[in-house]
Amino acid sequence: MLTILLYIFIGIIALQIFYYLIVFSKFAFAKPQKITPKRIPVSVIVCAKNEAENVTKFIPLLAEQNYPDYEIVLIDDASSDDTLEIFEAFEKQYTNVRLVKVQNNEAFWGNKKFALTLGIKAAKKEYLLFTDADCYPTSKDWIMNMTSQFTLHKTIILGYGAYEKIKGSFLNKIIRFETVLTAVQYFSWAKMGRPYMGVGRNLAYKREEFFKVNGFMDHMKIRSGDDDLFINQASNSKNTTICYAPESFTISAPKTTYSEWFKQKRRHVSTASFYKGFDKFQLGLFYFSQLFFFLLAIILLAFQFQWMIVCGLIVFRYIFTWITLGYASGRLKEKDVMYWFPVIELILIFTQLNVYFTNSISKPVHWK
Structure with missing residues (x-):
C-alpha cells in the first residue's frame, strides 16, 4: 500500500510540474508588457451600493486620469446611505461624469x-x-495602460486588482498571496488560449462582447459572477488578452478579520460551479493536487517509507513552485508574500476545503 501511495505521490508531483512549469510559467516568465497608447473613447463604469465613504475618496482619482477621451458612469444601486447624493455632486463637479x-x-x-x-x-x-x-x-495612466491592449480582435482585457498592504498583518499576506495565485492562474490560462475568469476590480471589454452573449441574462439569477461568469461565457482565445503593466493595476482595501474574508471567499467560490466543464476540471485538479501533496507527504513521512526519496521530492516541488510564484509575484509587485509561502499555502488549502463544505450546507451572502 505504501508503495502505491509513493507512486501516487510522484504522479501528484508530475501534475504540479505541469501546472507550475508549463501553464503558470506562461505568465511568470513573460517579458515586460509593451504599452502602445490607443486613445480610444472609453466609459469607466463604477457600480456602488452604500459606498459613500469609498466613493468620496476614490471617484476624484478616476477623474484625474491622463486620458483624452473618457467618461465616468456612476451607478447608484438603490443605496440607503449618502452614495447617491455624493454621485450627484460629482456629476455637477465633473463634466465627464454620467449618473x-x-x-x-x-x-x-x-x-x-x-x-x-x-x-x-x-x-x-x-x-x-x-x-x-x-x-x-x-497611477493616472490606468486607463491608458488598460486600453493599450485593445486591438481589432482583442476586445476583452483582463487586469490585476491588488489589495492594500497592511504592515504587521499576517491575514493581509494570506489575502494578497491568494490574490496573486488567482491572478497567475487566470493570466496564464488566458495566455494559453483558455481564458476562464477576470475580476471586476479591473476589467475591460468592448460593448459588443456584452450584447453578443445577451449580457448577464444566462446567469442573472446567480447573484455573483458579473465578472468571472461573464468572462467564462464571453471570452475565448481570439478575443481575450491580459494587461499586467504595473501602471494598470487597481488597489482596494482588504478584509481585516478572518470571518469577513471567509465570507468573501464563500461568495467568490460559489460561482465556480457554473464555469465551463474544462475550467471546473482544471481548477479542481489543481486544488486536489495541492491537497493530496500535503496529505500523502504526511502519510509517507509518518511511516518513514522511502523517506529520503520523499524528502527529495518535497524539496524539488518547493523549489519549482517557489521560483515560478516568486517571478510572478515580482511581476505583480507582491514579492513580500512569498516569504511565508509554505505556511500560507497550507492555510489556503484547508480554508478552501472549509469553504466548499460550508457552501454545501448554506448559501453565501451576496450584493449588499
Missing part, C-alpha cells in the same frame, strides 16, 4: 448585474472599463 440611478426592482432585487446592465446601456463609449467602488488605480 445612473437604479431603483429597487422586484424581479432583480439587490442584483448588481441588473444595475450594471443599466449602466452599460447608458454608457456612450464603445469600450468599457470596470472597477469597483472601493478600488483606486495605481
Whole structure:
C-alpha cells in the first residue's frame, strides 16, 4: 500500500510540474508588457451600493486620469446611505461624469448585474472599463495602460486588482498571496488560449462582447459572477488578452478579520460551479493536487517509507513552485508574500476545503 501511495505521490508531483512549469510559467516568465497608447473613447463604469465613504475618496482619482477621451458612469444601486447624493455632486463637479440611478426592482432585487446592465446601456463609449467602488488605480495612466491592449480582435482585457498592504498583518499576506495565485492562474490560462475568469476590480471589454452573449441574462439569477461568469461565457482565445503593466493595476482595501474574508471567499467560490466543464476540471485538479501533496507527504513521512526519496521530492516541488510564484509575484509587485509561502499555502488549502463544505450546507451572502 505504501508503495502505491509513493507512486501516487510522484504522479501528484508530475501534475504540479505541469501546472507550475508549463501553464503558470506562461505568465511568470513573460517579458515586460509593451504599452502602445490607443486613445480610444472609453466609459469607466463604477457600480456602488452604500459606498459613500469609498466613493468620496476614490471617484476624484478616476477623474484625474491622463486620458483624452473618457467618461465616468456612476451607478447608484438603490443605496440607503449618502452614495447617491455624493454621485450627484460629482456629476455637477465633473463634466465627464454620467449618473445612473437604479431603483429597487422586484424581479432583480439587490442584483448588481441588473444595475450594471443599466449602466452599460447608458454608457456612450464603445469600450468599457470596470472597477469597483472601493478600488483606486495605481497611477493616472490606468486607463491608458488598460486600453493599450485593445486591438481589432482583442476586445476583452483582463487586469490585476491588488489589495492594500497592511504592515504587521499576517491575514493581509494570506489575502494578497491568494490574490496573486488567482491572478497567475487566470493570466496564464488566458495566455494559453483558455481564458476562464477576470475580476471586476479591473476589467475591460468592448460593448459588443456584452450584447453578443445577451449580457448577464444566462446567469442573472446567480447573484455573483458579473465578472468571472461573464468572462467564462464571453471570452475565448481570439478575443481575450491580459494587461499586467504595473501602471494598470487597481488597489482596494482588504478584509481585516478572518470571518469577513471567509465570507468573501464563500461568495467568490460559489460561482465556480457554473464555469465551463474544462475550467471546473482544471481548477479542481489543481486544488486536489495541492491537497493530496500535503496529505500523502504526511502519510509517507509518518511511516518513514522511502523517506529520503520523499524528502527529495518535497524539496524539488518547493523549489519549482517557489521560483515560478516568486517571478510572478515580482511581476505583480507582491514579492513580500512569498516569504511565508509554505505556511500560507497550507492555510489556503484547508480554508478552501472549509469553504466548499460550508457552501454545501448554506448559501453565501451576496450584493449588499
